[in-house]
Amino acid sequence: MRAIKKMDISSLLELLSRQGTVYVPVREEDGLVSFSPWSPGAEIAWDAGNSLVPPKQLLFPQTETIYRYRVDGLNVSLDELALDDIAPPQVLVGIRPCDVKSLEVLDAVFLTAGYVDTFYQARRNRTLVVAQACTKTQPTCFCDSMGVSPVEALGADIVLYDLGEEMGVVVQTEKGAQALAGAERLGQEKEVPLPKAPECRLSANVDGLAERLKGHFYDPVWDELYRKCLGCGICTYLCPTCHCFDIDRENRGQNGWEYRAWDSCMYSQYTLMAGGHNPRPTKKERVRNRFLHKLQYIPERYGILGCVGCGRCLAKCPVNMDITRIITRLQEVAAGE
Amino acid sequence: MAPEKDAQNPLVPTVGRIIKIIDETPDVKTFHVTTDHGKPFTPMPGQLAMLSLPAVGEGMFSVTWQGPEHLEFAIKKVGVLTEALHEAEEGQMVGVRGPYGNGFPIEMMKGKDLLFIGGGIGLAPVRSLINYCAEHRDEFGHMWIIYGARSPADLCFKEELFKNWPQIPNSRVDITVDKGDENWTGNEGFVPAFLEQLNPPPEGKVTITCGPPIMIKFVLQSLEKMNYKPEQIVTTLEMRMKCGIGKCGRCNLGSKYVCLDGPVFTLAELNQLPGEY
Numbered sequence: 288m289r290a291i292k293k294m295d296i297s298s299l300l301e302l303l304s305r306q307g308t309v310y311v312p313v314r315e316e317d318g319l320v321s322f323s324p325w326s327p328g329a330e331i332a333w334d335a336g337n338s339l340v341p342p343k344q345l346l347f348p349q350t351e352t353i354y355r356y357r358v359d360g361l362n363v364s365l366d367e368l369a370l371d372d373i374a375p376p377q378v379l380v381g382i383r384p385c386d387v388k389s390l391e392v393l394d395a396v397f398l399t400a401g402y403v404d405t406f407y408q409a410r411r412n413r414t415l416v417v418a419q420a421c422t423k424t425q426p427t428c429f430c431d432s433m434g435v436s437p438v439e440a441l442g443a444d445i446v447l448y449d450l451g452e453e454m455g456v457v458v459q460t461e462k463g464a465q466a467l468a469g470a471e472r473l474g475q476e477k478e479v480p481l482p483k484a485p486e487c488r489l490s491a492n493v494d495g496l497a498e499r500l501k502g503h504f505y506d507p508v509w510d511e512l513y514r515k516c517l518g519c520g521i522c523t524y525l526c527p528t529c530h531c532f533d534i535d536r537e538n539r540g541q542n543g544w545e546y547r548a549w550d551s552c553m554y555s556q557y558t559l560m561a562g563g564h565n566p567r568p569t570k571k572e573r574v575r576n577r578f579l580h581k582l583q584y585i586p587e588r589y590g591i592l593g594c595v596g597c598g599r600c601l602a603k604c605p606v607n608m609d610i611t612r613i614i615t616r617l618q619e620v621a622a623g624e
Numbered sequence: 625m626a627p628e629k630d631a632q633n634p635l636v637p638t639v640g641r642i643i644k645i646i647d648e649t650p651d652v653k654t655f656h657v658t659t660d661h662g663k664p665f666t667p668m669p670g671q672l673a674m675l676s677l678p679a680v681g682e683g684m685f686s687v688t689w690q691g692p693e694h695l696e697f698a699i700k701k702v703g704v705l706t707e708a709l710h711e712a713e714e715g716q717m718v719g720v721r722g723p724y725g726n727g728f729p730i731e732m733m734k735g736k737d738l739l740f741i742g743g744g745i746g747l748a749p750v751r752s753l754i755n756y757c758a759e760h761r762d763e764f765g766h767m768w769i770i771y772g773a774r775s776p777a778d779l780c781f782k783e784e785l786f787k788n789w790p791q792i793p794n795s796r797v798d799i800t801v802d803k804g805d806e807n808w809t810g811n812e813g814f815v816p817a818f819l820e821q822l823n824p825p826p827e828g829k830v831t832i833t834c835g836p837p838i839m840i841k842f843v844l845q846s847l848e849k850m851n852y853k854p855e856q857i858v859t860t861l862e863m864r865m866k867c868g869i870g871k872c873g874r875c876n877l878g879s880k881y882v883c884l885d886g887p888v889f890t891l892a893e894l895n896q897l898p899g900e901y
Contacts, residue, residue, distance in 0.1 A: 354636050356678040363678045363717035367636055401884050402869035405633045504878075504898045531873030534635070534866045538679050545678070547635070550872070558874050560864045561683070561703025564837060566900040576900070580876070587879035 290453040291474030297327055298473055299456070300380065306415050306466050307376025310345060312338050322379065333381065333449065336425040337597055341527035342382050343393060346410045350548040353406075353534070357542050374409035378466070380417040381447070385430040385597040387418045387440040389527030395589035396530045415466050418443035422482050427598030429489040429611050435595055438484045448482055455479055489598070491611035492618055497586035499621035500579060508620045512613055513574035515606045520551035522600035522608070523577070528585075528593050531557075552577050578613055634869050637676055637719030638664050643694060645714055648780045649773075651701045652745055653710055657720055658694040664720045666690065669730070669752040670860055670888045673697070673722030674868050677712065681705035682719065684865040684883065686749035695720070698748040698780060724868045725887050728753045728832065728858065736830045737765035741843055743772050743815045743835025747780050749860045749887075750834050754784075758792045767795040768824055772815035772839075774802045798822055816842035819850075826852045834860045837901075844891065854892035861887045861901050877901060 291299055303309050309325040312332045320335040322342050351373065355366040390411075397407035418440035421428075430437055440446050444463030448455035453474065458464045523529045533550035536543055550557060553573050559565045567573050585593030594610060601609040644656035657664070657675070667673065667687045675697055676682035683705045688698040701710045712718075738757060742750045757764045769789055773779045779799065790797045800811040800818040811818055815835065831852060833843050840859060847857055863875035863882045875882040877897040889897075 353633070358679050361641075361713070361715045361717060363639055363719070365636065365639055365678070365719070367633065397871060400870055402634050402871070404635075404869075404871055406635075530871065532866065532871070534682065534872070536679065536681070543679050545676075545682075547866075547872075550866075550874075552873060558864050560862065561706065564862075566863065572900060576876070579878070580873075584876065584879040 288448070288477055288479050289456040289470065289474050290450060290477040290479065291456060292453055295473055296331075296454055299454075299470065300325055301327065302470055302473070303378045303380065303415070303417065303466060306378050307413065309378045309380055310342070312381045322381075325380070331381065333419065336421070336423075336428075337383055337386070337599060339599070339603075340525060341389065341597070341599065342379050342386050343389060343527050345377060345379060346390070346414060347393065347397070347407055347530065350546055351406060353545045353547055355542065355544045359541060370405065370409040373406065374413050376413040376415075377410075378415040378417060381419045382416060382440070382443065383421055383597070384418060384435050384437055384440040385428075385433075385595040386527050387416060387443045388430070388433075388435045388595040389597070390416070391442055392528040392585065392589070392591055392593060392595070393530060395585075395591055400588065415445075415462060416440075416443045417445040417447060417463075419447045419449070420482065422449050422485060424485045424487050425598060425602075426488055427602040428487045428596065429491055429598060430596035431484070431487050432489070432491045432611070433493065433592055433594050433596035436484055437487070438482055448479075450479060450482075487596070489609075489611045491614040493582070493592060493594075493614060496614065496618060496621070497583045497592075500583040500617060503617070503621060504575070504579070506620055508616060509571055509575045512578075512616065513571040516553070516570055516574050516608055517606055518553045518555075518570050518573065519605060520553040521603050521605070523551040523553055524549060525599040525603055527595060527597055527599070528581070552580070578610070578617075581610070582614065582617070634721070635867060637674065637682075637721040640664055640718055640720045642712060642714055642716045642718060645712070648698060648782075649778045651710075652698055652778075652780055653701075654688065654696055654698045655709065655712075656691075656694045656696055657718060659720075662693050663690065663695060665695075665723050667695070667723035667752075668727035669756040670725070670728035670749055671723040672725045672868070672883070672887060673720055674724070674865075675709075676719035677705060677708050677716075678719060680708045682866075684724070684868060686752070686860070686887070687723065688748040688751045689755050690752075698745065698751070700745040722868065724883050726885065728860075728888050729890070730756075733757075733830050734763050735765065737828050738767050739824050739829050739831040740767070740769045740771075741815065741819060741831060741833040741835070742770070743839040743843075744774065744778065745780060746833075746835030746839070747771055748834075750832055751781055751784070753832060754789065758789070761793060765794070765828065767792055769795070769797045770800075770815065770819055770822065770824075771797070772800040772802070772818060772835075776801055776805055776808050814842070815839055816846045819843060820846050823850060826850060826856060830856055830858060832858045832860075854895055855890055857891035858888060859891065859894070861889065863887075863901065
């Protein structure tokens, strides 16, 4: 591990900025933490835990143009966007292990199973991931129940460890090593044991859950679980693995652009068809789909759990829907209790 | 790393043009679409394509048939996009991307007798299969087409129904309408009852059914009563779709996506999936 004095972190970020725009967690005036472009002197919220909006927005933006068009009478012309323009190189610094894990889920969705999403792929290929291990947890964290260690970030190119006066730097990939070429002058090599994983206060048992949920689609438990949900969709907007999107368009005279934007399975219009038929007409079907999507459908389709235990959905839910308690209830039901 | 600049973005359509519009019924028109480079792609029967009117919208439609140089879409007027398409004139440029989905299980149908059951615009996807089987006549057994619509005016593809399909060797076509008019001499009644009355035996058959959800529901009940097994029953589903490539999330039935793993399923397959369609 290379240990760099915290006062020299700017030099490290300076070095990383050769790779592209460096994003760091920043505490905004309203106290919310988000990933923002770094500039020398910027105050980094190293101790803030998770950002409010997950870093997925830098790989899969909330809104992005797919193509531009011009309509001229019966004629139409399309303009595709150059991937170089929409996906400039970037370095995401300070991503927590749960969010690093979420990139595995997004990779599975956008890069496998039939088609490659070229926008996501372009951004992903041009992104260097510099994770920050967690030395303490937030009250809503449960990543260790979801198979994520708070002090490991296996998919990251580089991992940072808070060592008190110093920041430990561990390189995990070739890409990370290349980005840190020249870092030898910063800090010194040290034998430091990895910090002990902090404990999460919440927990949920997902052992065998995906398999056990089969056959419980019509279980009466769903009549009880959906009731307090308001259908506001905040859980889906803040979830680091939610990937659903809408495609729509904006017109300005003869010109316009087709764009995609995050969408939410919690909204009634999400599956409403033009003829009026809606396969998921009430909140019950929508809540059931959301939880089964995370806990059964994504595991079945991609072989990976759809929840990483970041805790954002339960932290921000206005009516305290808590996925860990729902998992516990589903385990009881699956066990026939 | 892949050469990204050359990567084809699957969400960007090819620009094509509507070269012909046929009035099928008061609310169904068939659109022939081609591009400057000929047919946009060659789908298999039952496959889908995204058709868009830039500035208006994009929607998933089954490709009802194709020629050497064009694709055909039979589209019912039900919403913003389809109303705009019905207002369009020949020469209108459109976006088209695809083909999507699995299509009908042709291999499984080979050598079998085929029973086609359609209702209303639900004949659109089935038509691609009927015409395919007629073109590859030796590969399939007897072809029996049972079709119904609300009224005689609502019958789609009249030329094929009354002229071309009855002439397919070793075939039979039976048509019903919910309510006839003064010139109608054919059967009156709903498709499921008509089906039971005709009572085609299940032995050696594969049946392909598509229509409004309520018709499918009762047709499936009738077929069960007539001892058809779930493995013999093939249907094609409709869902709201945005991407067509299994990413945008909304057309899932459990862990399957209708745009990728469907839209064609056997009843045996559907019985294994959540009934949210």
